[in-house]
Amino acid sequence: MAALVGWFTNWLAIQMSFYPVQFIGVGLVGWQGVIPRKAEKMAHICIDRTLQQFGDLNAVYQKLEPQRIVEQVISQVTPRMDEYIDEVMYEIQPVLWDNLPVFLKNRIYQWAREQLPSRIEDLVEDFGDDLDELVDLKALLSRELKSHPDLMNRIFKQAGAVELRSVINRGAIIGGLLGAFLVPLWSRYPEPWLLPLGGFVVGFITNWIAINLIFAPLKPRRILFWKIQGLFLRRQPEISDVWAKLVAEELITVEKVADAMINGSHGDRTRAIIQKHLRPLLDNSVIMKLTAQVTVGMTGYTELKKAMNQKAVLATHDVFSDPAFNRERAPVVAEVLSGQMKALKPSEFQDILRPAFREEEIQLMIVGGIFGGLAGLLQFLSLTYMTF
Numbered sequence: 001m002a003a004l005v006g007w008f009t010n011w012l013a014i015q016m017s018f019y020p021v022q023f024i025g026v027g028l029v030g031w032q033g034v035i036p037r038k039a040e041k042m043a044h045i046c047i048d049r050t051l052q053q054f055g056d057l058n059a060v061y062q063k064l065e066p067q068r069i070v071e072q073v074i075s076q077v078t079p080r081m082d083e084y085i086d087e088v089m090y091e092i093q094p095v096l097w098d099n100l101p102v103f104l105k106n107r108i109y110q111w112a113r114e115q116l117p118s119r120i121e122d123l124v125e126d127f128g129d130d131l132d133e134l135v136d137l138k139a140l141l142s143r144e145l146k147s148h149p150d151l152m153n154r155i156f157k158q159a160g161a162v163e164l165r166s167v168i169n170r171g172a173i174i175g176g177l178l179g180a181f182l183v184p185l186w187s188r189y190p191e192p193w194l195l196p197l198g199g200f201v202v203g204f205i206t207n208w209i210a211i212n213l214i215f216a217p218l219k220p221r222r223i224l225f226w227k228i229q230g231l232f233l234r235r236q237p238e239i240s241d242v243w244a245k246l247v248a249e250e251l252i253t254v255e256k257v258a259d260a261m262i263n264g265s266h267g268d269r270t271r272a273i274i275q276k277h278l279r280p281l282l283d284n285s286v287i288m289k290l291t292a293q294v295t296v297g298m299t300g301y302t303e304l305k306k307a308m309n310q311k312a313v314l315a316t317h318d319v320f321s322d323p324a325f326n327r328e329r330a331p332v333v334a335e336v337l338s339g340q341m342k343a344l345k346p347s348e349f350q351d352i353l354r355p356a357f358r359e360e361e362i363q364l365m366i367v368g369g370i371f372g373g374l375a376g377l378l379q380f381l382s383l384t385y386m387t388f
Contacts, residue, residue, distance in 0.1 A: 004375070009203040009368035010171025010210045014164055016364060018157070021149045034364075039145045039152035044138050045352050061128045063336050064254070064329055073120045076319040081116065082109045084315060088307045123277040127261070127270075134270050137252070140260040144251050155246045166231055167210045174209050178202045192384075195376035203372020207365045215354050218346040233346050240349075244338035248330045252337075258320040262313055274316075275309045 016033065023032040035042075077084070085108065089097035097105075127134065145151060157164070182198040213231055220229040232239060261270045320326075341349065 004172070004175070007168060007172035007175060008375075009175075009206050009371055010168045012371060013207050013210065013364045013368055014168060016367065018153045021153065033153070035152050035156050036149045039149065040142050042152065042352060044141065061131045064332050066124050066128050068329075069254075070117075070121050070124050072322070072325050073124070073319050074117055076322065077120075077315060078113055078116060080315075080318075081113050084311050085109060085112060088311050092303050092307050119277050123274065126273050126277065130269075130273070131261075134261045134264075134266045134273075135257055136260065136265055139264060140256060141251060144256065148250075151250055155243060155250070158242055158246060162231075162235065167213060170213065171206050171210055174206050175202055178205060192380060195380040196373045197376070199376025199379070200369040200373035203375075204365050204369035206372070207368035208361075211361055211364065215350050218350065230346075230350070233350060236344075236346070236349050237342050240338045240341035241334075244334040244336075244341060245330075247337060248334035249327075252333055253326050254329045255320045255326050258316055262316060271309065271313060274312050278308055278312055 016031065017035055018033045020031065020033060021036045023037075024030050086097070179202060182195075182202070185194065185198070215230045215232060217229055218233060220227050220234075222228075261267070341352075344352075
């Protein structure tokens with residue numbers, strides 16, 4: 001029975017770590033899975049630790065190969081350049097644009113395509129220099145984890161699947177060993193309170209040992225023939241790979257970082273940089289500038305540049321929402337994160353995961369104790385009142 005209690009209480013502790021994803025209860029009375037509740041905190045610590053080791057987001061950006069980003073932008077925008085120009089012109093001067101000779105339209109299309117590569121190269125370089133100031137990575141993580149509270153559950157389950165199974169199975173062993181001490185005690189002192197109290201102790205201690213087995217000891221220790229280390233710490237390289245891969249594919253994607261640049265707290269500055277690099281498209285060409293000012297007027301010329309800037313912002317979403325490009329760049333981000341997580345000291349690696357549990361450990365242990373006590377009470381009633 002004690003082995004079953006140990007197995008069940010550990011299984012329950014794991015389930016309570018993950019579920020429910022949303023808070024269930026009334027007021028302060030209720031429960032939400034430890035990991036969904038602490039997801040933002042763990043993600044922030046992870047980013048702090050890894051970027052602290054690596055430098056900053058600008059350094060990560062260099063790993064993404066800015067030239068590859070330039071190629072992606074050009075390959076996505078060039079085929080739609082005529083469409084973008086049509087949309088801008090029909091917005092500010094529909095009659096003029098509709099009556100413009102085709103050869104003039106084609107000349108404008110061709111001129112824009114010729115200007116695009118140099119403008120994009122300068123723009124991407126500028127973004128790379130200021131990326132750390134343009135993107136609030138913690139705000140991005142907070143937003144994504146609030147929208148998808150189950151995301152950290154999936155990351156934890158995939159990264160620590162082996163360890164979680166081991167914790168549950170070891171609960172049976174630990175519970176059985178503790179129960180072996182309880183049997184002779186019950187035989188000698190068959191008091192009504194002994195089995196419920198013993199069950200509580202078994203459930204409480206089993207959960208305490210199970211949680212500590214995940215994170216302690218920090219460094220490998222040899223006890224007799226066994227080499228012991230915290231389950232998560234022992235597999236730091238493998239867990240780092242899985243964790244980094246999922247974070248790169250689900251949280252810190254090129255699309256989401258680009259969206260955070262434009263729609264985040266520093267979006268105005270991002271738009272200003274885009275405008276700075278688009279303005280020369282007209283201003284640096286005397287012929288195009290004079291032609292535009294003559295045809296649409298000075299006020300219309302200002303509106304034209306404003307419309308171009310707005311269209312560029314919208315086009316950014318189309319460019320970086322390409323699933324193939326996001327899949328291609330994800331391994332680069334994952335490699336950076338994984339490499340830095342592997343380089344963390346055991347105590348630093350533990351700090352990414354342990355804070356989520358440290359504040360809730362006593363509650364998990366008490367719940368384990370309560371279920372252990374109930375199992376002990378049932379065992380006492382069956383031994384006392386049930387005859388065969």
